[in-house]
Amino acid sequence: xxxxxxxxxxxxxxxxxxxxxxxxxxxxxxxxxxxxxxxxxxxxxxxxxxxxxxxxxxxxxxxxxxxxxxxxxxxxxxxxxxxxxxxxxx
Amino acid sequence: xxxxxxxxxxxxxxxxxxxxxxxxxxxxxxxxxxxxxxxxxxxxxxxxxxxxxxxxxxxxxxxxxxxxxxxxxxxxxxxxxxxxxxxxxxxxxxxxxxxxxxxxxxxxxxxxxxxxxxxxxxxxxxxxxxxxxxxxxxxxxxxxxxxxxxxxxxxxxxxxxxxxxxxxxxxxxxxxxxxxxxxxxxxxxxxxxxxxx
Amino acid sequence: xxxxxxxxxxxxxxxxxxxxxxxxxxxxxxxxxxxxxxxxxxxxxxxxxxxxxxxxxxxxxxxxxxxxxxxxxxxxxxxxxxxxxxxxxxxxxxxxxxxxxxxxxxxxxxxxxxxxxxxxxxxxxxxxxxxxxxxxxxxxxxxxxxxxxxxxxxxxxxxxxxxxxxxxxxxxxxxxxxxxxxxxxxxxxxxxxxxxxxxxxxxxxxxxxxxxxxxxxxxxxxxxxxxxxxxxxxxxxxxxxxxxxxxxxxxxxxxxxxxxxxxxxxxxxxxxxxxxxxxxxxxxxxxxxxxxxxxxxxxxxxxxxxxxxxxxxxxxxxxxxxxxxxxxxxxxxxxxxxxxxxxxxxxxxxxxxxxxxxxxxxxxxxxxxxxxxxxxxxxxxxxxxxxxxxxxxxxxxxxxxxxxxxxxxxxxxxxxxxxxxxxxxxxxxxxxxxxxxxxxxxxxxxxxxxxxxxxxxxxxxxx
Numbered sequence: 209x210x211x212x213x214x215x216x217x218x219x220x221x222x223x224x225x226x227x228x229x230x231x232x233x234x235x236x237x238x239x240x241x242x243x244x245x246x247x248x249x250x251x252x253x254x255x256x257x258x259x260x261x262x263x264x265x266x267x268x269x270x271x272x273x274x275x276x277x278x279x280x281x282x283x284x285x286x287x288x289x290x291x292x293x294x295x296x297x298x
Numbered sequence: 299x300x301x302x303x304x305x306x307x308x309x310x311x312x313x314x315x316x317x318x319x320x321x322x323x324x325x326x327x328x329x330x331x332x333x334x335x336x337x338x339x340x341x342x343x344x345x346x347x348x349x350x351x352x353x354x355x356x357x358x359x360x361x362x363x364x365x366x367x368x369x370x371x372x373x374x375x376x377x378x379x380x381x382x383x384x385x386x387x388x389x390x391x392x393x394x395x396x397x398x399x400x401x402x403x404x405x406x407x408x409x410x411x412x413x414x415x416x417x418x419x420x421x422x423x424x425x426x427x428x429x430x431x432x433x434x435x436x437x438x439x440x441x442x443x444x445x446x447x448x449x450x451x452x453x454x455x456x457x458x459x460x461x462x463x464x465x466x467x468x469x470x471x472x473x474x475x476x477x478x479x480x481x482x483x484x485x486x487x488x489x490x491x492x493x494x495x
Numbered sequence: 496x497x498x499x500x501x502x503x504x505x506x507x508x509x510x511x512x513x514x515x516x517x518x519x520x521x522x523x524x525x526x527x528x529x530x531x532x533x534x535x536x537x538x539x540x541x542x543x544x545x546x547x548x549x550x551x552x553x554x555x556x557x558x559x560x561x562x563x564x565x566x567x568x569x570x571x572x573x574x575x576x577x578x579x580x581x582x583x584x585x586x587x588x589x590x591x592x593x594x595x596x597x598x599x600x601x602x603x604x605x606x607x608x609x610x611x612x613x614x615x616x617x618x619x620x621x622x623x624x625x626x627x628x629x630x631x632x633x634x635x636x637x638x639x640x641x642x643x644x645x646x647x648x649x650x651x652x653x654x655x656x657x658x659x660x661x662x663x664x665x666x667x668x669x670x671x672x673x674x675x676x677x678x679x680x681x682x683x684x685x686x687x688x689x690x691x692x693x694x695x696x697x698x699x700x701x702x703x704x705x706x707x708x709x710x711x712x713x714x715x716x717x718x719x720x721x722x723x724x725x726x727x728x729x730x731x732x733x734x735x736x737x738x739x740x741x742x743x744x745x746x747x748x749x750x751x752x753x754x755x756x757x758x759x760x761x762x763x764x765x766x767x768x769x770x771x772x773x774x775x776x777x778x779x780x781x782x783x784x785x786x787x788x789x790x791x792x793x794x795x796x797x798x799x800x801x802x803x804x805x806x807x808x809x810x811x812x813x814x815x816x817x818x819x820x821x822x823x824x825x826x827x828x829x830x831x832x833x834x835x836x837x838x839x840x841x842x843x844x845x846x847x848x849x850x851x852x853x854x855x856x857x858x859x860x861x862x863x864x865x866x867x868x869x870x871x872x873x874x875x876x877x878x879x880x881x882x883x884x885x886x887x888x889x890x891x892x893x894x895x896x897x898x899x900x901x902x903x904x905x906x907x908x909x910x911x912x913x914x915x916x917x918x919x920x921x922x923x924x925x926x927x928x929x930x931x932x933x934x935x936x937x938x939x940x941x942x943x944x945x946x947x948x949x950x951x952x953x954x955x956x957x958x
Contacts, residue, residue, distance in 0.1 A: 215381065219374065219377045227371075230366045231363070234359060234362075237359045237493035242351070247494040250489045254490070258485050259429065261373065261482050264377075265481070266474075271313060272312065272313055273313045274452065279482065283486075286332075288442060290340040323731055327771075330767065331738075331764070338763060417525040427755075429756070430756045434756065
């Protein structure tokens with residue numbers, strides 16, 4: 209088995225994780241759970257999903273240097289700001 | 299399988315992201331617009347928590363979930379398309395791309411139905427701050443889905459005409475990167491606007 | 496010069512520079528009137544001088560754009576201009592119309608001009624930057640249509656490149672949005688709303704396409720970098736320009752009676768407007784660093800790089816300063832706006848036109864590639880004089896603006912407009928001095944066309 213096939217297989221796993229996390233997010237919404245902890249948990253799931261998409265689907269995870277980081281930074285900054293805003297309004 | 303081929307696609311080896319560097323500059327620019335929008339949403343919500351919580355309940359979470367699944371699936375199909383062209387399999391690449399575009403189309407249909415429902419209730423940008431953000435954010439993203447479909451369409455046509463190969467497939471990766479960006483934005487948008495309260 | 500018909504550009508460029516000089520002269524008069532209110536009154540009142548200053552700017556920029564298009568399109572399309580005669584005819588119509596309009600501003604009161612030109616038949620006058628009599632506006636439409644026809648036919652029969660298509664898109668947009676100058680609803684909100692479709696969608700929309708394509712053209716010529724690389728950049732720059740610029744119009748809709756969502760749309764999208772300008776800066780320096788040849792016209796390269804930097808500072812940074820609605824709540828219509836306006840117009844549109852003139856004029860005047868060294872040195876001096884003067888004008892106006900905003904709008908006991916104006920007079924004097932320096936730069940610039948004529952062309956070795 210060569211690495212390309214491994215790469216695709218890994219993306220398939222990532223895909224399943226993404227789907228699973230999305231369902232969790234949906235059920236949190238459906239159960240109308242609310243509060244700071246819940247919100248931050250859902251946000252964390254979303255940030256992980258984003259990082260998975262960046263690292264595996266976009267392929268940034270196997271880069272060296274600066275280009276490894278833009279999606280991570282992009283998730284980090286709004287993620288932090290959103291957390292602060294929700295923390296302050298809780 | 300071709301075990302003798304030394305493939306390094308899994309190893310840390312490259313300094314440049316897949317696809318054209320120009321599309322990455324564009325992606326970064328687009329992502330920053332969305333980042334500002336997200337932060338603006340969160341901080342405006344801070345001063346209107348009750349309003350936001352109340353009207354969030356009126357959104358159709360089921361459609362949002364479906365749309366999340368279509369975009370993730372579509373993104374995955376694009377990954378397969380890139381993998382296919384790396385194996386020099388044009389036909390498979392085109393098929394995966396078409397599958398991805400149809401998922402994008404499904405997104406557009408579901409989202410349009412949601413809009414139709416809201417507009418039918420007489421909701422518009424001036425209804426309240428929550429709807430202003432909801433409509434602006436999702437519509438701006440909606441336009442990106444359409445643009446992404448156009449880009450994937452163009453790539454698919456070129457792929458169909460044999461414009462790419464296992465050696466030269468920057469175009470496929472370029473389109474793929476843009477499409478993943480569209481997915482990425484929605485992954486944050488979905489919990490932020492539909493679920494977090 | 497590859498094609499004979501490119502020579503029509505020369506007429507446009509010369510007239511543009513003449514109008515540029517007129518604009519600066521009236522700028523100096525205005526600057527003095529800020530501190531000596533009755534200077535030249537009643538012969539040239541402030542309002543008339545202001546109209547000449549702004550309208551001369553717009554007209555000379557349009558003239559230079561047309562000149563640039565007449566120069567660039569045949570070369571890009573690899574064919575002669577569809578009709579050089581039409582281009583020359585339109586030039587004279589445009590020039591005479593512009594001259595008559597300026598004469599009208601200066602010789603008769605504005606209301607008399609409105610009466611004389613039959614404004615009541617189709618009222619379009621009396622709005623900032625669109626003060627031209629209706630008949631002049633109609634003239635502009637005729638000239639623009641003939642121009643588009645000429646350029647469009649040339650592109651149609653020749654090679655279609657990204658550069659000339661983007662240019663054509665920009666020029667078409669320019670003509671289309673100008674049509675809103677004829678829409679003059681009685682509702683003041685609607686009036687302002689669509690007025691910005693001309694003003695904003697020109698300078699923060701379609702003009703940027705023109706700017707991008709001219710810059711790309713000159714960079715291909717002076718750097719020898721592959722067309723494909725440059726075109727790719729052009730694509731993402733214009734895409735970003737349109738995404739941010741079109742909705743960015745909203746930053747003019749904060750306080751004119753439009754719905755509240757414009758506060759958000761305008762703030763967010765216009766805050767992103769510096770991005771395409773920043774890309775342009777990165778693009779220009781990248782291309783020059785990757786250059787495959789040394790072009791003997793160093794002055795043109797300097798103007799091109801200068802455009803990229805100053806456009807980013809003037810349009811990007813100074814625009815961002817007051818584009819967010821909570822900030823703009825205090826700053827709108829103050830000297831901050833004037834500071835931004837001066838540097839943005841100079842950095843983006845004056846400089847891009849001087850770039851293409853710098854590149855094309857030596858060729859139009861029979862040189863092979865560039866002017867003599869002496870002439871280029873004069874030109875580069877004028878670059879620094881004008882650019883540094885403009886930086887100072889901007890800084891002084893920004894200082895004036897900050898003080899004005901504070902005293903008039905933020906302070907606990909806000910003071911009336913005229914009282915505040917007296918207190919910021921020092922900044923206006925400094926601005927006027929910087930203005931004189933700019934004028935000096937302009938004199939050197941014009942002189943650079945006349946010095947070193949009999950000297951040999953600059954060569955690469957000498958640089």
